[in-house]
Amino acid sequence: MSDQPTATTTNNTVPVSVEVDTSYENDSSYGDELSSYSESLTSSVLEYRHENGRRYHGFRDGSYLLPNDEQENDRLDMFHELCLQLMHRRLYLAPIEKPQRVIDLGTGTGIWAIDFADEHPQAEVIGCDLSPTQPTLVPPNVKFVVDDIEAEWTYENNPFDFIHARSLVVSIRDFGRLIKQCYRSVKPGGWVEFQDWDGYPYSEDGSYDGTGLQKYYNEVYGAFGKAGYEVRPGPKLEGWFKDAGFVNIQVKKFQIPHGVWAKDRHLKKVGTWLQAGFDAGFEAYALAALTRYKEWTKEEVIALASKARADGRKRSVHMIVDFYVVYGQRPEN
Secondary structure, eight states: OOOSOOEEETTBOOOOOOOBOOOOOSOOOOOOSOOOOOTTOOGGGGOOEEETTEEEOOTTTTSOOSOOSHHHHHHHHHHHHHHHHHTTTOSOOSOOOSOSEEEEETOTTSHHHHHHHHHOTTSEEEEEESSOOSOSSOOTTEEEEEOOTTSOOOOTTSOEEEEEEEOOTTTOSOHHHHHHHHHHHEEEEEEEEEEEEOSOOBOSSSTTTTSHHHHHHHHHHHHHHHTTOOSOOGGGHHHHHHHHTOEEEEEEEEEEESSSOBSSHHHHHHHHHHHHHHHHHHHHHHHHHHHHHSOOOHHHHHHHHHHHHHHHTOTTOOOEEEEEEEEEEOOOO
8 A cells, every 4th residue: 555645746747646545334434922914914904804704805906706704714714734744744846945935825824834933944935925914923933924915016026035925727818928027037047836736626537527526626716717817737837837837847746636535545645635626615605606606595505515425425435635845946047
């Protein structure tokens, strides 16, 4: 039994299958002080939108369609643990050495930035997000700023050694432009790493087809697409990195099973975390997108999410989601 995640690289395009574990007989479910905020932290930042029982960001209201309440923060921290499990406790894969200045784009709860700051005490670490929902007691080398990463940047005159972004799927309208901004804002020889999803799941045996899960993703990602958001950034990252001018680009693709149906012990553990995160996030992903852009009611969204959750707990449904880690270096010259 392998303890390694299922992964492919651009140098090895042979598909790698996820073997099903058939040994189960039934379907079981299963700092110092306050971090400093930028001067953009005005009263509008804290004037949150409350809608359909969830809370959403106030700064640049409507530019991000997922909630920012405690329930969502718990889900984001769950996905952080998922990524740590997937990559054997590594926060990143880029070959960085003693970085001095680092930024985490779309930092969410700030958990990645805090862990990175603990791991690299010599580095100044900035976490950037639309919402000031990060904790207050953090390592002294961390600060959080409220900003829109799709707006014009002002970092070119004070560039970074390392720029990191994770799970920006359905958050960004123009990834190509964003990655070009990263290129201009990282030092020559510095690295940029994006970790992101191909938003549309699949199965290798057809068991996903026709399920409530498939209907859920077709409806929800259709709404995000209608709103102009990128729903499949993972497989496109390499091309955007090349277009921006990066060199030494590396791509790793991970197949992650949804649930505990995989035979491989490592994938079984990762799949458990993925299912827990998806179960917690079905309504979060769907509510704003479907009610604002497809005129669904809250009750219709909850019913759609409930059917997806139920089908996702069936061991006979072998859904897989692809996750990509792509990093590249700005040339020295």
